[in-house]
Amino acid sequence: MHWFDFSGFKITVFSVLDVLLLAIIIYQLYNLIRGTIAANIFIGLALIYLLYYIVPASKMPLLAGILKKVADVGIIAVIVLFQQEIRRFLLLVGKNASLQRNKAWWKYFFGRADVEKDNYARIKPIVDACKGLKQSRTGALIVFAKYYDEQFYQNSCEVLDSKISKRLLESIFQKNSPLHDGAVVISENKIKAASCILPLTDKTDLPLQFGLRHRAGIGVTENNEATAIIVSEETGEISYAKQGRIKMNIGFAELEKLLNKDF
Numbered sequence: 001m002h003w004f005d006f007s008g009f010k011i012t013v014f015s016v017l018d019v020l021l022l023a024i025i026i027y028q029l030y031n032l033i034r035g036t037i038a039a040n041i042f043i044g045l046a047l048i049y050l051l052y053y054i055v056p057a058s059k060m061p062l063l064a065g066i067l068k069k070v071a072d073v074g075i076i077a078v079i080v081l082f083q084q085e086i087r088r089f090l091l092l093v094g095k096n097a098s099l100q101r102n103k104a105w106w107k108y109f110f111g112r113a114d115v116e117k118d119n120y121a122r123i124k125p126i127v128d129a130c131k132g133l134k135q136s137r138t139g140a141l142i143v144f145a146k147y148y149d150e151q152f153y154q155n156s157c158e159v160l161d162s163k164i165s166k167r168l169l170e171s172i173f174q175k176n177s178p179l180h181d182g183a184v185v186i187s188e189n190k191i192k193a194a195s196c197i198l199p200l201t202d203k204t205d206l207p208l209q210f211g212l213r214h215r216a217g218i219g220v221t222e223n224n225e226a227t228a229i230i231v232s233e234e235t236g237e238i239s240y241a242k243q244g245r246i247k248m249n250i251g252f253a254e255l256e257k258l259l260n261k262d263f
């Protein structure tokens, strides 16, 4: 079936569907890497490709030769560098594959506004727990993982898989709780695990008062799509880590805003 005919260029139902599906895939991939380290790697690769196409090979043979070598292994490099993102993308497709069982497809592609509206109700118990933890000067580390990687988190954690509640978060971090040491990991709207040992950042330019809790909070956000709230036992200050950077001493209004954006 042909709709329009522009001098040899035919727009068919299939070509429209083709473009639409490609746009959806690109949009989902963009969502997966947006604001992550992968986005920077992607920009780096795109720049190398751009250079490869614009560098005149005859006049600059050395540079052109190196760029050609990188471009030649392009697809392999993409698979290796984006291993995690490709895994997550396939996981996402697989997880939502059953339409009857799960209406997430519709919500995922078209229901973003609904998700945003619900967000404040979802983050309230977390913000309230932080208020309590700050008041009682109870040290805490809460990680929000965009994708829960069982291999990564479960090795060192106590698996909980429970509803998010203020009282549960507060009791986990009580000093006499057996689970208080380490981090709580929240993902897929659940407290997935507690007492997790996370990788520490090896940054050298951090404030002197930062000990292991802050280093673990920053470390987990460096190579994972995760953000973290750190409540300092010493000062009660709340910090927020994202992509290996930390915002110190944030207020609850700001915390709410950050969580609403990232969680």
Ligand SMILES: Nc1ncnc2c1ncn2[C@@H]1O[C@H](COP(=O)(O)OP(=O)(O)OP(=O)(O)O)[C@@H](O)[C@H]1O
Pocket: 139, 140, 141, 180, 181, 182, 183, 196, 197, 198, 199, 200, 209, 210, 211, 212, 213, 214, 215, 216, 231, 232, 233, 234, 235
């Ligand atoms: N690798 C790790 N992963 C998760 N949590 C950790 C890790 N290492 C230490 N912690 C947590 O940090 C606590 C020790 O915090 P420490 O006093 O060294 O940190 P801090 O950054 O100075 O924070 P605070 O201001 O609360 O003292 C431990 O009791 C443990 O709960």
